[in-house]
Structure formats: C-alpha cells, structure tokens
Amino acid sequence: xxxxxxxxxxxxxxxxxxxxxxxxxxxxxxxxxxxxxxxxxxxxxxxxxxxxxxxxxxxxxxxxxxxxxxxxxxxxxxxxxxxxxxxxxxxxxxxxxxxxxxxxxxxxxxxxxxxxxxxxxxxxxxxxxxxxxxxxxxxxxxxxxxxxxxxxxxxxxxxxxxxxxxxxxxxxxxxxxxxxxxxxxxxxxxxxxxxxxxxxxxxxxxxxxxxxxxxxxxxxxxxxxxxxxxxxxxxxxxxxxxxxxxxxxxxxxxxxxxxxxxxxxxxxxxxxxxxxxxxxxxxxxxxxxxxxxxxxxxxxxxxxxxxxxxxxxxxxxxxxxxxxxxxxxxxxxxxxxxxxxxxxxxxxxxxxxxxxxxxxxxxxxxxxxxxxxxxxxxxxxxxxxxxxxxxxxxxxxxxxxxxxxxxxxxxxxxxxxxxxxxxxxxxxxxxxxxxxxxxxxxxxxxxxxxxxxxxxxxxxxxxxxxxxxxxxxxxxxxxxxxxxxxxxxxxxxxxxxxxxxxxxxxxxxxxxxxxxxxxxxxxxxxxxxxxxxxxxxxxxxxxxxxxxxxxxxxxxxxxxxxxxxxxxxxxxxxxxxxxxxxxxxxxxxxxxxxxxxxxxxxxxxxxxxxxxxxxxxxxxxxxxxxxxxxxxxxxxxxxxxxxxxxxxxxxxxxxxxxxxx
Amino acid sequence: xxxxxxxxxxxxxxxxxxxxxxxxxxxxxxxxxxxxxxxxxxxxxxxxxxxxxxxxxxxxxxxxxxxxxxxxxxxxxxxxxxxxxxxxxxxxxxxxxxxxxxxxxxxxxxxxxxxxxxxxxxxxxxxxxxxxxxxxxxxxxxxxxxxxxxxxxxxxxxxxxxxxxxxxxxxxxxxxxxxxxxxxxxxxxxxxxxxxxxxxxxxxxxxxxxxxxxxxxxxxxxxxxxxxxxxxxxx
Numbered sequence: 001x002x003x004x005x006x007x008x009x010x011x012x013x014x015x016x017x018x019x020x021x022x023x024x025x026x027x028x029x030x031x032x033x034x035x036x037x038x039x040x041x042x043x044x045x046x047x048x049x050x051x052x053x054x055x056x057x058x059x060x061x062x063x064x065x066x067x068x069x070x071x072x073x074x075x076x077x078x079x080x081x082x083x084x085x086x087x088x089x090x091x092x093x094x095x096x097x098x099x100x101x102x103x104x105x106x107x108x109x110x111x112x113x114x115x116x117x118x119x120x121x122x123x124x125x126x127x128x129x130x131x132x133x134x135x136x137x138x139x140x141x142x143x144x145x146x147x148x149x150x151x152x153x154x155x156x157x158x159x160x161x162x163x164x165x166x167x168x169x170x171x172x173x174x175x176x177x178x179x180x181x182x183x184x185x186x187x188x189x190x191x192x193x194x195x196x197x198x199x200x201x202x203x204x205x206x207x208x209x210x211x212x213x214x215x216x217x218x219x220x221x222x223x224x225x226x227x228x229x230x231x232x233x234x235x236x237x238x239x240x241x242x243x244x245x246x247x248x249x250x251x252x253x254x255x256x257x258x259x260x261x262x263x264x265x266x267x268x269x270x271x272x273x274x275x276x277x278x279x280x281x282x283x284x285x286x287x288x289x290x291x292x293x294x295x296x297x298x299x300x301x302x303x304x305x306x307x308x309x310x311x312x313x314x315x316x317x318x319x320x321x322x323x324x325x326x327x328x329x330x331x332x333x334x335x336x337x338x339x340x341x342x343x344x345x346x347x348x349x350x351x352x353x354x355x356x357x358x359x360x361x362x363x364x365x366x367x368x369x370x371x372x373x374x375x376x377x378x379x380x381x382x383x384x385x386x387x388x389x390x391x392x393x394x395x396x397x398x399x400x401x402x403x404x405x406x407x408x409x410x411x412x413x414x415x416x417x418x419x420x421x422x423x424x425x426x427x428x429x430x431x432x433x434x435x436x437x438x439x440x441x442x443x444x445x446x447x448x449x450x451x452x453x454x455x456x457x458x459x460x461x462x463x464x465x466x467x468x469x470x471x472x473x474x475x476x477x478x479x480x481x482x483x484x485x486x487x488x489x490x491x492x493x494x495x496x497x498x499x500x501x502x503x504x505x506x507x508x509x510x511x512x513x514x515x516x517x518x519x520x521x522x523x524x525x526x527x528x529x530x531x532x533x534x535x536x537x538x539x540x541x542x543x544x545x546x547x548x549x550x551x552x553x554x555x556x557x558x559x560x561x562x563x564x565x566x567x568x569x570x571x572x573x574x575x576x577x578x579x580x581x582x583x584x585x586x587x588x589x590x591x592x593x594x595x596x597x598x599x600x601x602x603x604x605x606x607x608x609x610x611x612x613x614x615x616x617x618x619x620x621x622x623x624x625x626x627x628x629x630x631x632x633x634x635x636x637x638x639x640x641x642x643x644x645x646x647x648x649x650x651x652x653x654x655x656x657x658x659x660x661x
Numbered sequence: 662x663x664x665x666x667x668x669x670x671x672x673x674x675x676x677x678x679x680x681x682x683x684x685x686x687x688x689x690x691x692x693x694x695x696x697x698x699x700x701x702x703x704x705x706x707x708x709x710x711x712x713x714x715x716x717x718x719x720x721x722x723x724x725x726x727x728x729x730x731x732x733x734x735x736x737x738x739x740x741x742x743x744x745x746x747x748x749x750x751x752x753x754x755x756x757x758x759x760x761x762x763x764x765x766x767x768x769x770x771x772x773x774x775x776x777x778x779x780x781x782x783x784x785x786x787x788x789x790x791x792x793x794x795x796x797x798x799x800x801x802x803x804x805x806x807x808x809x810x811x812x813x814x815x816x817x818x819x820x821x822x823x824x825x826x827x828x829x830x831x832x833x834x835x836x837x838x839x840x841x842x843x844x845x846x847x848x849x850x851x852x853x854x855x856x857x858x859x860x861x862x863x864x865x866x867x868x869x870x871x872x873x874x875x876x877x878x879x880x881x882x883x884x885x886x887x888x889x890x891x892x893x894x895x896x
Contacts, residue, residue, distance in 0.1 A: 075854035080847065106878040110856050138878065216850075249804020250849070257853040265860075292882075294869040397882045400871040410871060410882065499848055499887060500871065503855065504880040 017058070018066040020173065021090060023118070024102035025110050026073030027505050029130045032160040032514075033102055033169075034070035037061065041521045042070055044161075044514055045387035046505050052083040052431045054090055062174055069094070075110065077117045077209075078216045078253060082431040085220045091121065092224055095204045098176040099125035100169075105135035105142055105157065108272065112264035113257070115151060119179035122206035126154040126172045133159045134506070139275040147271040152180030161511055183263045185256060189215065192244045199233050215241055216253035288390070288507035292397040301398060304391065308382045309460065316378025317461025325370040337361045358545050364538035367587040368531045373523070375457025376583075380522045381515065383421050383453065388510035388518075392417055396502055405483060407490025408433075409500035412442050419450035421522075424619040426450070427626055437495030443627050444489060447615040448639050449482040454530065454583030458590050459607050465593075470604050470661040473654075477608050481646060529618070530581060537580040541573065550576075564648040566655065567606050568597050574610065581616045600661035601654045609647035614639050687781055688722050693731065693749040694756065694780075696741060701805065707739045751788075754808040756780035757801035758791050764802040765824070765839045765859070766795070766894075772802070796824035796892060800842050823895075827874070828888040830865040836893035837862055843890050852891075855881055863893060 020037070022030045026048030035041055038057030043050050055070040071090055072083035079085040091099070101118055103111025108129070118125050129135075129142060148155040154172035158165035184190065196214055197207040213221055214237050225234050245252050290296040338355045345351055355362045386392060392414060400410030412433060419426035423446045430439045430446075451459060463471050490497075544550040550573065554561075557572040565571075570592060578585025589606050592598050598606065614636050615623065623632040654661075695713050699705040711719055727734050731745035741749055759779035763772035783791070789812035792798075797813040800806055824839050838861050843849035856876045857863070865888075866873040866880070872888050874881055 076850075078850070080851055080854070104878070109877060110854075110879065113854070140878075249800070253850040254853050257850065258858050261853065261856065261858045262860075289866070292867065292870070292873065294867070297870065393882070397871045397873060400882070400884075409884070499851065500882065500884040501851055501855070501887070502882045504873065504882055506880075 018061075018064050018097045019069065019094065020061070020066055020098045020100060021069045021071065021094065021096040022100050022102055023071055023087065023091070023114065023125075024073060024130075025075055025104060025107070025114060026503065028073065028102050028104040028107075028111070029160045030073065030102045031055075031070055033100070033128070033130070033158070034068055036160055036163060036166060037068050041517055043518065043521075045384075045518075046390040046508050046510075048073055048393070048432075048503050048505065050387075052086070052429055054086055062170055069096075074114065076257065077114065077121075078213055078218045079220050081434050088220070089224075091123065091205055093204065096123060098173050099123050100128055100173065101125055102128045102130050102160075105129040105132045106138055106140050108142060109261075109264050109268055112267055113260050115179065116181065116183050116260045116263055117209070119151070119181050120183065120206060120212060121209040122178050123204075124176035124178055126156065126169075126176055127151065128169055129155065129157045130160050132157040132165070133162070141273045141275060143271040143273070147267070150181065150267055150270065153177050161514065181263075181267070183260055185259050188244060188247055189252070189256070192240055195240050196237055199229070199237060201228050203228070212256060215244065216256050217241070217245075217251065218253075284507040284509070288394065288504075291391060291394045291507070292504075297394075297398050301395070304386070308386075311382050312375065312378045312457055313460030313464045316375045317457050318464060320374035320378065321371055321461060324374055325366065329366050329370040334362055334366065353539075353542055356542070358538055358542040360535055360538055360542075363541075364531075364535045367538075367584060367591075368534040371461075371587050371590060372454050372458060372530070372534075372583050373526065375461060376454045376526055377519070377523055379421075379453040379457050380519045384515045384518045384522075385510050388508065388514060390505045390507045393502055393504045394507075397504070400500055402483075404497075406445070406486025407441055407493075407497050408438055408486070409497060411498075411500060411502045412438060415442050416446065416450055419446045419452065420456060421453050423447065423450060423452045423615055424622045427619060427622045430626065434498035435495055437490075437493050438498060440493055440627060440631065441486060441489055443623055443631075444635050444638075445482055445486055447619060447623060447635055448485060448612055448642070449478050451478075451611045452582065452616075454526070454581070455586045455611070458583055458586035459611065462586075462590050462593055462603060462607060466600050466603060466661050469659075470600060473650075473659075473661075474604055474608055474611075477646065477650060478611060481612065485642075530583070533580050533617075534584055537577045537584055540580075541577060544576075560644060560648075564644065564651070565605055565609065566651045567602050568592065570597065571602075571606055574606070575613065578610055578613055579617070581618075582610065582613060583616075585610050585613070601651070601659070604654070604661060605647050605651045608650055609643050612639065612643035612646055614643070685722070688716050688718070689726055689731075690748075690752050690781060691716060692719065692722055692726065693741070693745060694752050696732070696739065696745075697749040697753045698805075700741075705739060706737045707734055708737065710739060750808045751785075752780055754792075754810060755783045755788050757805060757807040758788060758795065758798075759783070760801045760803070761795050761798050761807070761840075762791055794823050796826075798824065798840065798842075798892065800840070802840065824892050825895075826889045827863065827865060827891040827893050828868075828872070828885060830893065830895075832865055832867050834895065835862060835864045836895045838891055839894045840892050841890060842892070844886070848887065848890075852887070855879060857881075857891065862896065863891070 022034055024030050027046065027050070031042045031044045031051050034055065034057060035044065038059040040057040042055050051070060051072045053072070057068050057070070059066050059068055069090060071087040074084045074087045077088050077091070079088050099118060101111070101115060103114070115127060127147070129144065135142070144155050144157055154175055154177070156165055156168045156172050158169055185193070192215060193208055193211040196211040200207045200210050203210060241252070248255060291300050334355070341351055341355045345354070352359065354360050357363070395417065396410035396413040399413050403409055403412055414432065415426045415429040418429050426446050427443055430442045433439050433442060463474060541550065544553065553576060554569045554572045557575070558569055561567050561572045561575070562569055571589065574585045574588030574592065577588055586607070589598070589603070589610060593603055614620070620632060620636065623635065692710070692714060695710055696705060699709055699713060710723065723734070726732050726745070730742055731748065732739060732741050756776050759776035760772055763775045789810055792810055792812050798807060827836070830836060838857065838859050840859055841849060841852070841857070843852070856879055861876050864875045866875055871882050872885055874883060874888070
C-alpha cells in the first residue's frame, strides 16, 4: 500500500552513482530482487501490476555505490498502459550502467521478446532467469550457457525470494554487454527503419529501436518526440510510417511483434528442454482451477470472505481490540497517564488537552493504537496472504460480467480490492487500467463505496455485534450503490471500455517471511501516516470543543444528522473527523456505540453514511494528482450529498418498515 | 453449392495442370483481379490498371475484355460489368483462399506463387471445400477480405471445419492458433505481446464465468468476444 518507497525517490537520484535498472514482464519478481539488492522493502505480491511506479533505492553492490531502480512490469517496450509507459520512459531518459532483465524461467518465451527489444535498444544488460525452482518443478530446463552464447550477454539463474543465485547475479552485473542478437524484419520495414533512423537525435537508446517504436505506432512517444525534435521532422516520421502501414493490412505493431515472437521461438527451441516431472504442486493447481470454476468458484469466494471476516472482524476487532482497549489502555495506560499528567502538569487546560474527553492520549492514541491498529494489523495479514496466494486475479475472472455493468471489466477488481487495503494507494493503482474512462470510474467508486482496511475493520467490529441482517443491509446497500453509480457514470463519462485481458499467476503458497515483512511495512506506514493525523484531528476537536465551535457545528448539522439521519447529535463529531481519516470517523462511531448511544438502526445508517462519505484527505490529494483537481472536486461534490441522501433514505425505510436488527 | 455453371472462358480448366491453360485467359484473369484489388483500395482508374499490370499487351487484353462485355471503359472510368464482377469475385476468392491454405495449413514459404497457380484451376466445388476446411476464413493472411461464397452462408456447425474460432472449443481442448482477425489493432498488439500469435498452442480452460486460456506457462483470462476472433486448428 503506502509502502512504495518512491515518494522520497528523487533524493536518491545522484548522477554520480552507478545505475542499475530492473526490467521485465509483470509478476516475474523484480520487486523481490529489488528488495534483496537494496534492503529496502517494496510491495511484493503474486499478481501482475503490484508495482505501478518507479522505485529508487541505494545499495553498495560489488563495493560500488549504486542506485537500483525497480520498474512496473511490461509485456512490450511499446507501452499499452500508463504503468508500462513509465518503464519505457525510464530507459529513454535515464542512462543505465546496467539493465537487469528479470524473466520468469518457466515463461521464457515472453521474456525473450523483451530481451530482443533491449538488444535493439543497444543498452548494456544481463538476463536473470528468476523463479528457476518453479520451472524445474514443471520439468522446464533452460540451457543457460547456450542462451548466454546465443544472446552474447551474461545469463544467470536465481530464486529471488530465497536469495539463491544472488552472488552470481552480482558478479555478472559487473559485466553488462550489448546483446549481439538481432531481429531482421522484412525488406519494406527495414527500409523504413533506415529512412527514419537518420532523423533521430542522439538518445539513450539506439535509433533503430526508436524507429521501430515509431513504426509500431507508439503514441506515448509523442511527448519525447516533441521535446527532442522539430515539428516538420515529426511529420516526416509519421508520413513514412503511414506509407509503410498502407502496404499491410495488419498493424505494423503486430507484424513487428510477430517477428520478434518468431525469433524468440527460434532461440527457445535451442535452449529449452522438457522433462517429465512431479508436476509441481497439484493441490495449488486444482485450487487455482476451482477458484474460478462457474459452480465451485462462488462457495470458495464465500469461504474466503468468511475466513477474512472471522479473522479481522471477530479475532482482530473483537478479541484483540477488547484486550488493548479495555485491558491495556482502559485498565492501565489511561489511568496511569491521567495520574501522571495531573501530577506533573497542574494546568487544567493542558490536562484536558492530554487526557480529557478529547485528549491526545485518551482519545487520539486510544483510537489509533487500541482500536484501529489491531484491526488494520489483522487485516494487513489477511490481505497479504490473499495477495501472495494469487487468488485476487482469479476473483477478476469471477466478477468480470458484473463489472461489465459498470462499464469496467474484471481487471478493475484489482484496484477495487486494493482499495479495501487503502483507497489512496488503490487510486494510484488505477494506472494498470487501459482507458481514461475506466480510470475515472474506478477512482470514483473507490472514493464512494470501497471502505479502506482501517475503516472496514472498525465497521466489522461494530457490525459483528448486530444480527447478520445488519451486515447484509450494509453490504447490500454498498454493492447496490456501487452498481447503480457505476452503471450511470459509465453512461455519462465518455470513452470506451477496454478488452478484458488479464494474466493469471499460478496459485502459490505464501511465503511466511514476505507476509511478515509486508505486514510490518504496512503497519509502519500506518503508524507514520495515520497516527499523526489522528493526533491532529483530536487537537482540532479539542480546540473546537474549547471555543464552542463543536457545539455550534452540532447545532448546525442537527437538521441533517438528527432529523434526517435519525442519529444522536454527537455523531456529527465522527463525521467531522471523518474528513481527516475515514477510519477515525468510524472509530468515533465505534465509541458512541460502546457507550450505548446508538441503537442498531442508527449503527447501520451511520456506518453506511461513513462508508460512502467523502474520501480522506490523503485519498483526495491522490485523486487530484492522478485525475486532476477539477475531476476530484466534482467527485467530492457528488459524493457528499449523495452519502447523506442514501443514509436518510435508509433511515426512513428501516424505521417505516420497523426492521429489527 | 449453387455455383455449378462454370464461366465460359474458364470452362474445362478444372483438373488440368496449369500448363494446359491458355495464357490469354490467365492474363484476363490477372487483369480482372487487378481491377478488383484496386477497387478495394479505392484507386480504380483506367491508367492505374495499366500501371499495376506487369504483363505484356495489357491494353489489348483490356480492349478484348471490354469488347466481350466483361467490363466497361469510359475515359478514366472503368468498371466491372455483372459477368466480369462475378468472375473477378470468384478469382479473388480462390486466390485468397489458396493463400490461406498454403500459408496456414501447409506453412509453405512460396504460398503466394502457389496461390497464383491454384486460383485458375480450382473448381467451385473444390473452392467451397477448401473454404469449409479452413473454417470459412474472413481474411487472407495479408489481411485482405476473402469474398464470401455460398458455402459461407450455409456454414456454421453443419460441416465440422478444421479451423474454428477458439470460442467453439470445449473446455480442456488444445489447439494451434492459425490466424487472428482482431476487432482492433490495439487488441492484436496486446494479445501478441502475451504470446497469442499464429503458431502458438493454446488450451481452453473454461468458458464461464469468463474465458480462460493457457499458452505454455501463461494463463490469461479474456472476453468471449476475443476468443471468437482467434481461429485455431485442433491438435
């Protein structure tokens, strides 16, 4: 989630350092290798598209200070989505001392297509055959020496998550070479390459590679072209491309790709041998199959949801929170803190600020550490397990048809599920979607109807105390809202939906160490990012309370909160702090309910409003960054009244029908 | 198969080796094909026809064809008359189907040259059989449309074609990709980047709730629409 180290990346970009760029197909283990080389943790998961931004990290490799750059996975260096463009651009703009191409050994054919493109670019590189263990267990053997001779570069085998082969990798990083392998295209294409090449300025990658990108119709190169070349030359390029294209009925991009694929097959035929073997883990194979089966898929999904609910909602939000909140904080820490503060600071104002009703210790720390932390901690563990198992992309297969209603396809389930972790990060992940329309739709739905882990945990904790019907009503309302808003928004927002083409990684047994490291990284992120906001929010509440603004806000919002939503006046507090962080708002409701101030209908209504409510500040800024301020403001302007409207309608319906929860 | 009546000029060619055919007739065929192709590209003019014609005596043949009612020339304007239209259509159909046959099924390098011979000698019955065998392909390997025949209209599951859309496979079946007729260029680019190209072996895992296909160690979930555009031959 927020644990991508890229935000502070700029600082690390020291031009004097040796530069290593990691490149490869999606889900081949680039981030795992990055973590290994730099000791810096970036999210490693078992699904394509975990990394959507470039991440920089420093390390001392072979006694040389080096900047290592992790990139989003690509299937071709002619990009088709925003995350792929990021990778191509880094090759274009950063001169690498070494490019390390990471390939999935069992899927070398697709890796070689990238190899051929790197060769065309003329960059110095080495090839890392990763996941060698999985290939072996499937009976796939690659003749590494032969491949190395054919390509004219160093080739090493590794299993990054087990550190195996890293020494050899480090050694070969010292000997990067340009590959000697070359793909010849047909005469007309070669002719056009010659014509175009002479027009390019000196660049980090070869003119031949640039020419092929242009011929393949790479729209995303436009920015670079305009920055580096004159308009009339660009027009010439386009003319040559169109003349050439008119000779073929298939797109040039396809023809070029097909040629590369053929060359990859030729190479593969010389280095690949297949052996009968134990077929690897058959249980994983069948589970993977059943998890997207039209009949068994659904019960499996329900079991997964139930287990997560038990783990996070009951064990985390129930047992763990009780222990921390009632036990550790209620019995010991808070009473001690009150005593100590009263003894050390004989100033009533400061006493109240630290340990009063809106005290920084009694409220901010209690909320963030005793209530939200155990819940998000348990959620992070459950979520990491799901991520690493490879189940999430299979979910996309199950929901593809439903997502079509919302103008999306199954691929959009990835950012949506990530939203259950953190909406802010998920908004960034919408980059894996291909069209602008899809990115806007998912950003809106994330902000509106997908509760983040912290919020979800608190909600689960609250709702677990009610009947199952309450959960069904809350969840049903959310899903209905999502479908309806998605359906309507898809009609309004212009643009085309894209094809559903999603790669499914094999199901894997999650690695305990990765789960632990990932959970710790996320908890650290939570503590660093969320706790200060909790403290700030509490401070604002405290000041508002002191100057009487809180009472004023409550009076102002009473018509909506009390009359329309049927909630107690104090619920306004929760909504106010919900602006800062939605989980903080939910935690406020949690406390109200604990004090017995909310009846079941009030709980369901307030939770629904809180879930639909405007995104937290961090998410809002991410929306503005990714989609533009105007779009972000439009979304908030829609979400705010809409959330209260739904809550009001719900209150009215439940009261009128006298639903017992 | 309604097309039992052979065209006068081509009568009796079927079954004979290409050498027996009168060269004039082949030249006529060639000219008619050129006209058809130019018309597809939207550049059909009298001069353009002569320019595209690499044979000797094109102008004379053109005049002959015009005289015997195959086509009509008026200044730069040139058009196929109904009987010329029919003959050209069938020639182009035979040519492009042959191309598919040699290119996809036999994987011959000189597919173009072979197709040029075949187009003159295939009888309507054989043409339709080839068409059926190939699964009534809509395009030739170079992407140009193949004029549809009567068999294509009758088609669908009646005769088991050798080449069928991936969508028609049963779950668990394996096949080789023969050709792809994508709805859009970007779709083709994306698929090919994942290894979905002619020649690849593909296995259909399941059809519901979404189509899942496997190529080597790559498993991909795709829309049904896409699998309708991938034509495969069972292996």
